Amino acid sequence: MLREDLQNALKEAMKAQNVLDTNAIRMIIAGLKEKDVEARGKGKPQAEDAELLSMMQGMIKQRNESIKLYIDGHRPELAEKEKAEIAVIERFLPKQLSESEASAIIEALIRDLHAESMKDMGKVMGALRAKYAGQMDFGAASGIIKKLLS
Numbered sequence: 001m002l003r004e005d006l007q008n009a010l011k012e013a014m015k016a017q018n019v020l021d022t023n024a025i026r027m028i029i030a031g032l033k034e035k036d037v038e039a040r041g042k043g044k045p046q047a048e049d050a051e052l053l054s055m056m057q058g059m060i061k062q063r064n065e066s067i068k069l070y071i072d073g074h075r076p077e078l079a080e081k082e083k084a085e086i087a088v089i090e091r092f093l094p095k096q097l098s099e100s101e102a103s104a105i106i107e108a109l110i111r112d113l114h115a116e117s118m119k120d121m122g123k124v125m126g127a128l129r130a131k132y133a134g135q136m137d138f139g140a141a142s143g144i145i146k147k148l149l150s
Contacts, residue, residue: 002049003032005092020081024088031055053134056093060086093134102136106144118149 006029013021035047035055063082070079097105106128109115115124124145129138 002052002092006032009091020084021088024085027085028056028059028089028092031059050130050133053093054129056089057134057138059089060093063089095135097132097136099140102141103144105132105136106141107148110145110148115149118146121145121149124149 006025010022010025010029013025032047032052032055035051039045039047039051063086067079067082070076070082106124109124109127110120113120113123113127115121121142125138125142128136128141
C-alpha cells in the first residue's frame, strides 16, 4: 500500500510540475529501494512496511537536525526547504501518537511483558518498534520506559 501511494504521489507531483514534492518523493523511493536491497541480502523478497516507516522517521530526524544547523548558520531558506521535505514525508506516515497515548501504550506493554527493571528495556523497545513503527518517537518512548522501569 505504501509503495503504491508513493508511486501515485510521484506521478501526481510530476504532472503538477511540483519540483519540491517530486524530489522528496523520489528521495523516499530511493531509500525504499535501498531497504529492499538490504532485505534481499537477508533472504526476504522486500523490506517490510515497519522498516520503511522507521526509515522515513529517520529521514525526518535528519531533516530536523539539518534545520537546527541551517538556522544556526543563518540560512533560513535552506531550513524552509527541509521543513517542506518533512511535510512531504509526513504525508506517508501514519498518524503520530500523542505523548499521553504513547505513555499509556508503554505502561500496558510493560505489564504484558512483565518487565520489572532496566534489563528489560530492550525487550520493551523491541516490542514497541514491531507494533508502532512510524507512529511513535522512539527517543521520547525510551525516556518514558526508563522512567517507568526505574
